[in-house]
Amino acid sequence: MGPAWLWLLGAGILASLHRQRLPAHAEKSLGVPQAPSEQLPEPAPTYHKVTHTITRFALRLYKHLAAETPGNIFFSPVSIATTLALLSLGAQADAPTQILEALGFNLTETPEAAVHQGFQSLIHTLDLPSPKLELKVGNSLFLDKQLKPQQHFLDDIRELYRAFAFSANFTDSATTGRQINDYVRKQTYGLVTDCLQGFTQDTLMVLLNYIFFKAKWKQPFHRYQTQKQESFFVDERTSLHVPMMHQKEMHRFLYDQEAACTVLQIEYSGNALALLILPDPGKMQHVEAALQPETLRKWDQRLFLSLLDLHLPRVSISGAYNLEEILPHMGLTNIFNLEADLSGITGQLNKTISRVSHKAVLDMSERGTKAGAASGLLSQPRPLNATTALQAHFSRPFLVLLWDVTTQSLLFLGKVVNPAAG
Structure with a gap:
């Protein structure tokens, strides 16, 4: 592909x-x-x-x-x-x-x-x-x-x-x-x-x-590795069946115990990258509260290169x-x-x-x-680890930040709660 x-x-x-x-x-x-x-x-x-x-x-x-x-x-x-x-x-x-x-x-x-x-x-x-x-x-x-x-x-x-x-x-x-x-x-x-x-x-x-x-993508996904129907848990009571992309590749990655989330950086060819943040179950609000420029700096300093078994839904x-x-x-x-x-x-x-x-x-x-x-x-008128592939399974709501690296610009920011909404 x-x-x-x-x-x-x-x-x-x-x-x-x-x-x-x-x-x-x-x-x-x-x-x-x-x-x-x-x-x-x-x-x-x-x-x-x-x-x-x-x-x-x-x-x-x-x-x-x-x-x-x-x-x-x-x-x-x-x-x-x-x-x-x-x-x-x-x-x-x-x-x-x-x-x-x-x-x-x-x-x-x-x-x-x-x-x-x-x-x-x-x-x-x-x-x-x-x-x-x-x-x-x-x-x-x-x-x-x-x-x-x-x-x-x-x-x-x-x-x-x-x-x-x-x-x-x-x-x-x-x-x-x-x-x-x-x-x-x-x-x-x-x-x-x-x-x-x-x-x-x-x-x-x-x-x-x-x-x-x-x-x-610097490390492309391949369609033949995509599982057509995997569960994505919107919340504790709601799950969806969505296509889940899969690859085993080297990516920068970390788990932040204090923030209770997994952080993954995926590169594109050229000076661009995506930062995906996967909160632990039930910890989305905790992660959102911790989302500060200082947190992004900390993650950048601590991300390490690892072989990753990555599962990411089509969005x-x-x-x-x-x-x-x-x-x-x-x-x-x-x-x-x-x-x-x-x-x-x-x-x-x-x-x-x-x-x-x-x-x-x-x-x-x-x-x-x-x-x-x-x-x-x-304006209108108003009325008044490196030897074993670590697991990163994005099967629940996560954050996505899309960057231009040259200018250090945050081009897009979002939260995926329902990857098939639309």
């Missing part, structure tokens, strides 16, 4: 501004797991100003989602963080500070300009061509044809985020919505379709980010979230109220963000893994 592939995709925050319906009387350094067999080039220092903060933001957001989501979780922190940071370029007053601080940046240590330079370096580096790793990142801005965007804003987003502006006719919201979704589908090679919803005649702007990733999951209810609990509030000042984009006041949507999809099989994410800020 051919080598396995990994497709990762994120079409990240859709930011959509709408006319406000006003009353009549008022118009630190995180050590990401490193691929041990490759000598990595010395990374450009500027993207390190943002990648570790994005990881911390990802873990914080994950815990909020886990508290409200009993099932599968999957999202792209790079996609969400990039578009929020881009949006901050068009915010005025104290909104830029609040957006960046909500992402976790200490603007005393890393000034606003340095943050944007860090994202600029990250996008540039992720987008560099590679013979073994296909990674594509982009940002686009769709503005209603009646608006005249601020030239300095267009210059900044083009220089820092490689974002280009397009004119759109949101009066015909159905047609324009289909056109934007078709744009996403083409940019993501058909992986994300009809993912951005909520367009109306009041829509004035859509801010879009996408990320596409494709790589081969098909998705996650769809309205983050406007979660982000205020993480410090992001001003862009959701009527006093939000986003006039740096168009020069007009009374624009605000009322919805932040994000959707992500993960499919993992012998031939590869496909992952897609679409996230959006939609």
